[in-house]
Amino acid sequence: MTDLNAYRARVGEWLAANTEPRAEARRGDPLGLGREFTPDVLAAERALQRRLHEAGYAGITVPEEYGGQGLTPAHQQVFGEEARPYVLPDFGLMGHVCFDVCIPTMLAHASPEFLARRIPAILSGDDLYAEYFSEPDAGSDLAGVRTRAVRRDDGTWLLSGSKTWTSGGHYADYGMCLARTDWDQPKHRGLTWFAVPATAPGVTVRRIKQITGDADFCEEFFDDVVLTDDDVIGTVGEGWKVTQTMLFYERGGGTSGSVRSRDESGTAGRGRSPVAPDLVRVAAEAGRDADPAVRDVIARAHVDDLARAALGARLGELIAADPAKAAGYASYGKLAGGHFDPVRARAAMRAGGASAIAWEATAADGAVGGEDAQPPAAEVASAQLLNSRFLSIAGGTNEVQRNAIGERVLGLPREPAFDTRKPFNEVLKDARTWNGQVG
């Protein structure tokens, strides 16, 4: 306890002396989508990450031999609390992927040599990892990936195929890539993970324009990319185990994301709770904030916000009480986001009425006004609407979470599957002529 208090004091002092206080939330949306990572922006973020690492505040729970601090999750939490008012390195969505998903997954499965070589460079901000897992023909059915890695006589690997929807792929240094290394095995076997350098010969990265007009995610093409055993993450052929760990963190099963402690989620011991201020602003700017119907829509969204925070606290406690069910419980947090984000985004649109579908052009749209001018609340609301199905799709759709909850938490029987036993080669062949017959 005194240890933590001393730590808190030290962290607070360092942050005050070395980082900037955080201003209002950035323009756009809370996911940080839509921010352009130009080389200058990226260099500044990397420099800040390096300073954080050098001061001993990166990789707080990562073992010391891998460049981390070897401290407890409680220390991590203290740091998070102290850091809230300050600007920390921000690598967008990919930063979350890299630090909260890739690092813990690697720590759970990669060899000590791999970890000693790679993790310090991540913590110092030199190497950022994106997730190369979804493919044009394999999203929800992740075990159905078709990117192949073939081992050559000299022991090296040749990677070919393509990946898609890679968040931050255009400024990542590496991708954590799932590939099929044995086509004669059933689909969950014969998979292997690799760390693929984004700049390796044969890798092409292309940005994809999203519904918002931004281009935060990418597609990659692999044309006989040469990899070595040093690039393998975990055991060859046992990539599905790694995948499960990865998906657990992806769904917020770690310390951050949707599963939070009671304190962190703010359901206890915090101040008064104003009713959804962002939605009130949308309504107020539209002159609709006194309309009882609008007020009810806003209050309902606020109730859902509180219930989501309470769920986060409950999930943390459920996981602590029964770690074996952690993955299933994490799906609740993910599904709650996937369900309520779109509902909330629609609530904002209803609060704004006509103003939410058309507003005065501002600086960002090319009109006059300062760079820092607050965008109209309606503009934010519409951006959020377009982004609101992020959690209901990315990292496992709502339907995939419902399957996980139904089967892993409620213990309902699985659906009959007819592609899990036969060699993956045959699965693909048979799928083309499937006529509804099972077995």
Next chain:
Amino acid sequence: MTVDILPALPEELRMVAEATGRSADKEFDRARVRAFADGGDGPGESYLRAGAELGWFGFLAGTEHGGGSASGNGFTDAAVVAAERGARLQPGPYTGHSVVVRTLSRAGARADVLPKLTEGECWATWLGHGGGITATTSGRGLRLDGDVTAVAHAADCAWFLVTAAGPAGPVQALIPADAPGVTVRALSGVDLTRRWHAVTLSGVEAGADSVLPATRERLAEQHAVADLLTAADAAGAMHADFTLVVEHAKSRIAFGRPIGSFQAVKHLLADTSLWLEMSKGMVAAAAVALGDGSPDAYSLAAAAASFTGERGTEVADNCFQVFGGMGFTWEHDQHFYLRRLTAAAVEYGTPEAHRARLWDLAAAGEAEEN
């Protein structure tokens, strides 16, 4: 099996939860609940005494008034009891009774009545929480007039806490249920696990010693207690209904396999369990915040009641669908949960009313801060 409003109940609370379940199963088991729904007798005196022995009625009273908490947070204790009672479809105005106990204990008033309530000698409940009663001053006391409807178990109560609109704002008083001018009429109701009444007050006199403080803060806390326990009872009923339906989905066979393997059913149940988990989380959050005296505690309680009001009926509806024709029968317990959850979504305010109070609470909070 307990409802587990908190996933890892502290030992003392787990004992309260388990003992509450055992006591309910002994004093008023499912057969009695069914007979009661068919018009049979409610529980006798031993029921209240047994509950009192487990501390049911004293959690929200100070120790100086014969109360006391099991876990250190009486709100959590009471919520745990309410949840177990809801899961077992227990009769009695536990929510209203708890509000009265809390109110008398805080006011330090009616030392002659409070011990009777905490010791389970009789029931009491709260009238006029949603309006409907007016008060005029009468000497140093009050004169109460008005009608309220859908009061749970009013005929089983010996005391009423009455909140009324006075000439200069809200006022409150405690009156005996048999005071001159009080009429209690039995109603038929959708929720057969409880009895419902209309109460008319015409020229009921409440003496000065029966008048209780009715500040905004006191009233807000009374609502918060009612919201919390309504939500907890609902979470318990949802839990029990949902437990039954999951078993059903695993054992009922159609098209050569358990119906729970069909995605249409599995996904509906996954969503339903999400509403249940969130409801439990809300009850716990509200109870903890109330126990901590957190500034947002009343808002959390109102939000819990709004959430469980809406989602509780949805849980019952979804379970109904998965039970198929069986859920349509009197013989199956499903309809009792549906009925109880339907009433819970209205009894101490509709979800819309709870949300309106959220705005009032936020405005009051701002006013206080300025």
